[in-house]
Amino acid sequence: MANVPEDLHYSKDHEWVRPDGDVATIGITDYAQNSLGDVVYLELPKPGEEFATNESFGSVESVKAVSEVFTPVAGKVIEVNEQLNDTPEKVNSDPYGEGWMIKVRMASPGEVDSLLTAAEYEDFTKAESE
């Protein structure tokens, strides 16, 4: 059973968002990393780049596939997890912690309320895997 922390917000593309004021930390969920398999490479944006909601901000390459990752909320990238260049496997081992990908300054912080709650995301993944 995939781990779905209560305090985060989720997208249907399997990203999670942890808001802190107007800054959102973004990564992919435990369910997503598990479906992708061993992550070997990440292509992430540079600080300063701006993204609209649901825009592709990079890609995650696993041994099986390359998948796009999308911004659940609009905003400007203020920090990128550079550690993933050397240790992409953190996305698998600690998706909600050291496996975070980017921090964005949200264009409208209220946007997180339109995302799924932990319970809703859990139902969504259940429906998807059935």
Added chain:
Amino acid sequence: MRYIPNSPEERAEMLNSIGLNKSAELFASIPDDLLLREHLNTPAALSELELLSRFERMGQRNAGPGRVSFLGGGAYSHYIPTIVDHIISRSEFFTAYTPYQPEISQGTLQAIFEFQTLVCQLTGMEVANASMYDGSTGLAEAVLMAERVTKRSRVIAAASVHPQYLEVVKTYVQHAGIELQLADFDKKTGQISSTLGERIDDQTAAIVVQSPNFFGCIEDVAALATLAHARGALMIVAVTEAISFGLLKPPGACNADIVVAEGQSFGVPLSFGGPYVGLFAVREKYARQIPGRLVGEAYDKQGRRGFVLTLATREQHIRREKATSNICTNEGLIALAATVYMETMGRKGIQEVAQQCAQKTAYAARRIGELDGFSLRFSGPRFNEFVVRGPAEATSQLRRLARDRAIDGGIALSRFYPDCENDFLVCVTEINSREQIDSLVEGLRDFSNE
């Protein structure tokens, strides 16, 4: 790879399991009036003897050996060691389909790995792919790759790039949202004009030059790369005559980011335009944006060395429309021919061929330049091709030379540049003897006396 046929019983079984009686029912969805009912209008089968004599008669219509050729322009006559054909004709390699499955294809994969290694050494680059269809499609892929890497959409190509390569690039990019601009060449030197730098801006994805260029002139790649990099653009270098790598500074050492080359000069005969093979090499930091296949070295559970396709997750069969390219194959057999050629000749051998080409070209250019009415059109440094400006319209003079002396003296440039009526492109390689060059000079002298 084995072709596995099936017996009538097996076919009946397959049809039965999908609920059909005969295979014609598989085509039931095709409207009746579109089905072909009578036999194709082709001649009746011939016996082997009849077939051979028919092809012999056709073959006799070829101009045949004994003709002297100074034609280049992207397709070059070089000596091919007999071992090349011998190796590539082995049945393990000589198949219509290149098998890539590591379980059954270590020989093929190792040959491709060696090809990639040699291409890196030759170009001075860090990563090479398993090959492209040819140099021109390789160049088009390089332009698409530059757009992916830089996320910019304007590409400036030197007008001295082979006109047919430019046509292929245009075809590839015209619906890809990439704007292709041409930068003129200096009418005196034949090299790309130094004003190119002014046109590069922060929307420029790449500049594209060919060196030696279509007119045979060697470009200052390092200086152009500096201009490109100053604005964050990539430097793409195309090479149509791979033998030039034996003599010229490798593009990698001139800070090129992507190098593409036509590999036909390496052991591939001239046979009506193909098949050719494209060489494609990049800086390691761009490895994930490289089109096509890559073979990598790997180790199995027992620690034994082996070869596998690598980075295949970015290819079309897995990543569909997000793939780096829609090439999901390589030019396997021709890449093998190039590999055998490079390994047979070695570093010294390729250098020697290149030196002979350059020296014989220098001799031919000097002799032709001395003829009344003839001049060398460009002053830029050259490798094994040069443009001659003749006293009259070049097409008809070259035709007379071909008819009266069995010499193919060059390519009339008016075919590509309508305002260059008197100009033609001459190519000299190691297979052209001094006598052949002298007979070309004598043939041209007839025209200067007219």
